[in-house]
Every structure is written in C-alpha cells, then in structure tokens.
Amino acid sequence: MPLSNQQLADIFNDIADRLDIQGELVFKVRAYRTVAENILNAPRPIADLWREGVLEQVPGVGKEIAAKIDELMRTGRLEFYERLRREVPDGVAAMLRVPNVGPKRVKEFWEKLGITSIDELEAAARAGKLRDLPRMGEKAEQKILAGIESMKRRATGRVRLGDALPIARRIVAALRQVPGVHKAEYAGSLRRGKETIGDVDIIVAASDPEPVMQTFLAQPGIAEVLAAGETKSSARLENGLQVDVRVVEPRVWGTALQYFTGSQLHNIKVRELAQKKGLTLNEYAVSKLGGKDSADGGETFEDEPTLYARLGMAYIPPELREDRGEVEKALELGPGRVVMPDLIALSDLRGDLQMHTTWSDGATDVMSMARAAIALGYEYILITDHTAGLGVVNGLTPERIAEQRKEIDRVNAQLRKEGVRFRVLQGAEVEVRGDGSLDLPDEVLSQLDLVQASVHTALTQPREKITARAIKAMQNPHVHILGHPSGRLLNEREGADYDWEALFRAALEYRVALEINADPSRLDLNDVLARRAAELGCKLSISTDAHAPDGLNNMILGVLVARRAWVTPDSVINAWPLTKLLKWANKTRA
DNA sequence: GCCGTTTTCGGCCCGACTGTTTTCAGTCG
Numbered sequence A: 001m002p003l004s005n006q007q008l009a010d011i012f013n014d015i016a017d018r019l020d021i022q023g024e025l026v027f028k029v030r031a032y033r034t035v036a037e038n039i040l041n042a043p044r045p046i047a048d049l050w051r052e053g054v055l056e057q058v059p060g061v062g063k064e065i066a067a068k069i070d071e072l073m074r075t076g077r078l079e080f081y082e083r084l085r086r087e088v089p090d091g092v093a094a095m096l097r098v099p100n101v102g103p104k105r106v107k108e109f110w111e112k113l114g115i116t117s118i119d120e121l122e123a124a125a126r127a128g129k130l131r132d133l134p135r136m137g138e139k140a141e142q143k144i145l146a147g148i149e150s151m152k153r154r155a156t157g158r159v160r161l162g163d164a165l166p167i168a169r170r171i172v173a174a175l176r177q178v179p180g181v182h183k184a185e186y187a188g189s190l191r192r193g194k195e196t197i198g199d200v201d202i203i204v205a206a207s208d209p210e211p212v213m214q215t216f217l218a219q220p221g222i223a224e225v226l227a228a229g230e231t232k233s234s235a236r237l238e239n240g241l242q243v244d245v246r247v248v249e250p251r252v253w254g255t256a257l258q259y260f261t262g263s264q265l266h267n268i269k270v271r272e273l274a275q276k277k278g279l280t281l282n283e284y285a286v287s288k289l290g291g292k293d294s295a296d297g298g299e300t301f302e303d304e305p306t307l308y309a310r311l312g313m314a315y316i317p318p319e320l321r322e323d324r325g326e327v328e329k330a331l332e333l334g335p336g337r338v339v340m341p342d343l344i345a346l347s348d349l350r351g352d353l354q355m356h357t358t359w360s361d362g363a364t365d366v367m368s369m370a371r372a373a374i375a376l377g378y379e380y381i382l383i384t385d386h387t388a389g390l391g392v393v394n395g396l397t398p399e400r401i402a403e404q405r406k407e408i409d410r411v412n413a414q415l416r417k418e419g420v421r422f423r424v425l426q427g428a429e430v431e432v433r434g435d436g437s438l439d440l441p442d443e444v445l446s447q448l449d450l451v452q453a454s455v456h457t458a459l460t461q462p463r464e465k466i467t468a469r470a471i472k473a474m475q476n477p478h479v480h481i482l483g484h485p486s487g488r489l490l491n492e493r494e495g496a497d498y499d500w501e502a503l504f505r506a507a508l509e510y511r512v513a514l515e516i517n518a519d520p521s522r523l524d525l526n527d528v529l530a531r532r533a534a535e536l537g538c539k540l541s542i543s544t545d546a547h548a549p550d551g552l553n554n555m556i557l558g559v560l561v562a563r564r565a566w567v568t569p570d571s572v573i574n575a576w577p578l579t580k581l582l583k584w585a586n587k588t589r590a
Numbered sequence B: 001g002c003c004g005t006t007t008t009c010g011g012c013c014c015g016a017c018t019g020t021t022t023t024c025a026g027t028c029g
Helices: A003-020 A026-041 A046-052 A062-077 A081-086 A089-097 A103-113 A117-124 A138-153 A161-176 A209-217 A250-261 A264-276 A304-310 A325-335 A366-376 A398-417 A463-475 A502-509 A527-535 A549-563 A577-583
Strands: A179-185 A199-206 A224-226 A232-237 A242-248 A280-281 A286-288 A382-384 A423-426 A429-431 A451-454 A513-517 A541-542
Touching: A003 A026, A003 A062, A003 A081, A003 A089, A003 A103, A003 A429, A026 A062, A026 A264, A026 A398, A062 A081, A089 A103, A089 A117, A103 A117, A117 A138, A138 A549, A161 A179, A161 A199, A161 A549, A179 A250, A199 A250, A209 A224, A209 A242, A209 A429, A232 A286, A232 A502, A242 A250, A250 A264, A264 A280, A264 A325, A264 A513, A286 A366, A366 A382, A366 A398, A398 A423, A463 A502, A502 A513, A513 A527, A513 A549, A527 A541, A527 A549, A541 A549
Parallel strands: A199 A242, A382 A423, A429 A451, A513 A541
Antiparallel strands: A179 A199, A224 A232, A232 A242, A280 A286
C-alpha cells in the first residue's frame, strides 16, 4: 500500500518534532521539516518516484531519507520511526503544539517533572510547579495556561483563506487611515494566497509606529493582546485568528514586504543565494556579508522588484514564493523580468461556469445572477443547478430542464433588448452515481450548452473504484467539466483518494476540464494538483459555485489557487471568449 | 541530514519579543 504525499510529510514532520525534543542538532531537524514541506509541494506522488527509483530528485531527499522512504513504501513501516515513537511518547510530542512551548521546554517538563501529556502540563502549571525550572516564572506559567486554553477553543490552528481575507482587508484599511502611514498591506501566507492561513501578517510603512500600534490594538474583535512591542504587536481575535502587525520605515518597504511575505522556504533560498553573492539580506536592507551589521550600512529598497533585481533575479509574484522552482526560474530569467508574466489574473476571466439558482438550491433567480455577473464585467455565465440525483435538493428533472431553458431564453432576450452584450448559458451539475453513470440521459445532456459532472456521494470509495468511477463519468461525450474534483471541505473533510495521475490523463484524453472551485470551503482542485493537471495539458475552469449573487465575488479565491498552480489564461476555459468556449464545448469526441 | 561554478567537510536565514535575566535563551515566524 503506497503512502500518500500527505502521509509521508506527516511522518517526517513528526520525526522532526521528536528529534527536536530529544535535543538533536537543529539542522538535522530542519532537514526533516524541509523534506516534509517539499513532499507536500511535489507535483507527483512520491510513490511513483519511488517506483521509478528517482526519489533523490525531490529537493532535500538524500541517501538517508531516500532509504527511509523506501522502507516505508516497501514495508509500510519505518524501524527508525517506531523506535523514536517509543523513545518520545505521543503525549510528550503533543505538548509542542501548545503556543509558547517549544522543544527545549518540552524536554525540561518531561525529564525534570515527568510530564507526559498536555493535561499533565496544565495541571502542573496550575499547581505552580513549572516556575522552579530555569528561565521559567509565574508569567511563563500563565502564558502556557493561556496557550492551552486557546488551543482547546480552536478545532484547527488554521483559518480558511476566504475567512481571513475580509478580516485582513478591514484591518489594513483601518491602518491606512492612520496619519503618517505611507503604505499598509497584508503579507505572509495570506498574500501568497495559501488555502489556509496560520495567522495574518500586516506590514505598515510609517515613520512613527506608535499611532499605528494604538489603532491596531483598538480594533474591534480583539480578544487578547499577545505581544505589544514598539514596532511589532500580536493579537488574537475572538474567532481565534492571530494578527501580527509590524511597522517599518517607508524606505525599507521592499525588503520588509518581501521578508514578511515568505514563504520561509522561499526566503531561506533567496538568502542562501544572496550569501553566494557575498551579500546578506534581512527585512531592512541588503548588506555586504561580514561587513558592519546595521540597517544604515546596507542598501534599502522601496519596492520588491528592485530588491529581486539587486539579487540578480526576476520579480516573483507572491503566489509563487513557495520554493517550488520559482527561485531557479527567476535566476534564469535575470533582473528586470517577471517569472510567469502571463500568470492568470482575475481580470482574465470572462465568465463564471458554476452557479445555482432557485431551480435547485440557490437563493435567487437566473436574472439576478446574470445582473450580478454583468456588474462584475463578465461576458457569460453558466447556470449549473443540481440534478435530481442529489436527493437533498430540489434537483432538476428532464422536464424542469426544458422549463428552465425557457426562462434562460427570456433572460437572454431581455438583456439583448437592453443592449447588454452578455449570454446566459444553460448547464447542470450532474450527479456522478456510485458506478460512474450520470443521473440524466444523454439526450437531455446533449441539449445543454455545457455539462458539469460532480461526485458528491460515496467519497470514501477505495482508490481504484472511485478513480474508475470519475473516469467513466468523463468518458460520457456530453460531459465538459469535472466539478470540485476531490470533494474535500477545508478543515472539515478530506477529499477522495483518487489516482490523480490516472484521472488527469483521462481528463486530457476525453478533453474534460477540471474545475478549481472557488467556494471558500472547497478550493478544489488545490494548488499542487491544479499545477500538475495544467502541466500535463489539462484544461481548467475556475468557478465560484455561487448559491447567491454575492457568492460570485469569491472568484478571487479560485484565481489565487490557480496562480499558485502557475496557471496561464490559455488553459482556463472561462478565460476564453464565448465563441471559443462554445466551439470547444461542441467538440465531437472520437 | 543535506549539499557543493569557491567546499565531499563544514557550513546550514535572520531578527523581534518575552521573561527571567545582569547578558540571554526560548519561541515564533
């Protein structure tokens, strides 16, 4: 049974945690963490690379780790890991997740006080037993208790992109109003468009940090101030989201924004690169290596492109900064250029290809959705109400599809009369049944402009079965798009266990587009899978799955996923003009 | 444990904040 990339990454992260607690060399620990990250970034299943004997192609995989992966793949076990788990018990490792508790403290708690679980840690802190340890005191105890408390409140440590974005925008807008503020932006994983956000990093350019901090700490919704320094403050909001604000001088905006945007792996790579050029880079400046260390001595940068250029690199859009090959590409292109200059943007999209109306479980009628889409500047939309096979909703039957066509015709006629250049297309989100058949007959499907097929049920079918099922659905010549392919729900439910390589090859062969669903809870396909699909030549669609007019505004979330997937407009079918889209839809399949 | 158009050994990104400290270790990002 081959392990998934996620499973492998989890194991290596766990190894890193336990070695860290044992006091192992930090660089060895980092090697395991880095390899875990690189495995999650890998476009292909590590199991495939293992079969081909090319494991060491994965960055960070050397002889030792390759041997460990091999043992895991062959036997499903890893003796080294089993031993480590015996040496450092699960409860001890779990303590690392408590905020303000790191490997050194876990080791102390465990070895000196015999604490082997978070519950025991909490009891010891309450009893005042931690304060006798070196560099620990009453305040440290309180912080640990607060950390355990906040951990209990939150089911997961990460907040969905779609939830964090509006909050960050609101705070940034407030900080921009503060007198003396030149610029304010959110940075970090949010600026990179990552699907979930650990915390919100906001960076502000202002010569006087004090009023900025005051305004920030007075924001509504702050539950707890975690740190309040001169130039850096942190707070936890009532919904559990942590927000960090950092104030810098305007002349260092470029280096600071780059630094706080990350990712960590990207920054490490850029800084190693700087070192090779005899330079050192921090959030304030680029300086000569070994020279006098201070912001005054170095060169400062007011924007990111000049900074990247100084390091001999092309500019790298934030969404690509994950150490997934972008640094190498930027070096190859050189200063003054841009990595992936034609990366897809929100403005490239001409339509939205998945939305629901009152014909099934949507909130409004066809015209309301059309008007909202027109206001967004689109040229077309595809109405994709659910079919009757998904029992829970007022699904479409062949008869109701015919009725809905009349309404769509009326809407198009009305818009034409108003002189609006816009087209409402009729589609459907057809159910893929457990055996891969569809719940509408072909003669009905053939009357629709575009057909989306989605798997909603039996997502836990074994890999072979569910893969064959989706492929069978795609083989239907009337199917154009596979909707939210994995079926995952962020922070709630894992997606189906597909053989993605097989699925993508089938999509390519049967010329079916794969959706990047922009619903805040889905973002499905994810960035890594979408990148692999696009790399293989698959077509994609980016759609909101809106159930009300406001839902159409979620498109940016799907675009961010697509940008992280290195996607360009030519492979996104709803970035095409209507005529091209319809021509593609009418393809005859051999 | 990984990695190498300066090295197969000796490096490995960089700094803010906090709390417990008379100079810094631990944690975090």
